Amino acid sequence: METSPLKLAVLVSGNGSNFQAIVDAIEAGRIINASIVCLISNKVDAFAIERAKKHNISSIVLDHKGYPNRQAYDAALVELLRQHEIDLVILAGFMRLLSPTMIDAFPNAIMNIHPALLPAFPGLDAQQQAFDYGARYTGCTVHFVDKGTDTGPIILQSVVPILGSDTVESLTQRIHGEEHRTYVEAVRLFCAGRLKVEGRKVLISE
Ligand code: GRF
Numbered sequence: 001m002e003t004s005p006l007k008l009a010v011l012v013s014g015n016g017s018n019f020q021a022i023v024d025a026i027e028a029g030r031i032i033n034a035s036i037v038c039l040i041s042n043k044v045d046a047f048a049i050e051r052a053k054k055h056n057i058s059s060i061v062l063d064h065k066g067y068p069n070r071q072a073y074d075a076a077l078v079e080l081l082r083q084h085e086i087d088l089v090i091l092a093g094f095m096r097l098l099s100p101t102m103i104d105a106f107p108n109a110i111m112n113i114h115p116a117l118l119p120a121f122p123g124l125d126a127q128q129q130a131f132d133y134g135a136r137y138t139g140c141t142v143h144f145v146d147k148g149t150d151t152g153p154i155i156l157q158s159v160v161p162i163l164g165s166d167t168v169e170s171l172t173q174r175i176h177g178e179e180h181r182t183y184v185e186a187v188r189l190f191c192a193g194r195l196k197v198e199g200r201k202v203l204i205s206e
Helices: 017-029 047-054 070-083 102-104 128-134 168-191
Strands: 006-014 034-041 059-061 086-089 110-114 137-144 154-161 196-198 201-204
Touching: 006 017, 006 168, 017 047, 017 168, 034 047, 047 059, 047 070, 070 102, 070 201, 086 168, 110 168, 128 137, 128 168, 137 168, 154 168, 168 196
Parallel strands: 006 034, 006 086, 034 059, 086 110
Antiparallel strands: 110 137, 137 154, 196 201
16 A cells, blocks of 8 residues: 655754765655655754755754744744644754643654663763663664653664773764664654654564
8 A cells, every 4th residue: 555755853052973874775765655745954054954955855954042932943843843744853953952842742753862771871961871880781762752851752762882992982983883883773664664762662563
């Protein structure tokens, strides 16, 4: 049975290499049944906007500075996403916390990628945190977003060893490589209708 493609929106603040990985996977047919309807950035100078142009994906700048508070910004975001009939919101380096206004509007339909193995090292500078802690392994986590910071149900994780020769920069680079692979796989599973959330657990069906 033919189903119409799921509509994805990707939210960014900067570089957008995860956005690029998802675009490439859709174009190569590795993610099917999905279309990126828009890129939304809270920063006018995000490099991800250049990436979107190259692939004819419409980009929208929604600058948080134009709003009195987080809730007002998120209400505008929800309206924009609803206008575009978005099925899945993908946070890819979107450097803003989401308020309940956004979370309640898209239950289990907002994904984030975090550059550590949650619940270890949540929050900012996760690669630096793991490096400074002396952990032997870190990695990345794709999770659904709930009302906490980096606390939502975990979809996929990938492990990256921390080598004796590593600097934070080399470690960050290797984690980034894993992020691209892991995020693409999580989006692929979602678009194939294979993810189901039960409490804290994300079940992946065959
Ligand atoms: C990644 O490290 C991701 O884990 C974090 O923000 C960064 C975004 O990188 N949430 P990019 O913009 O996709 O290159």
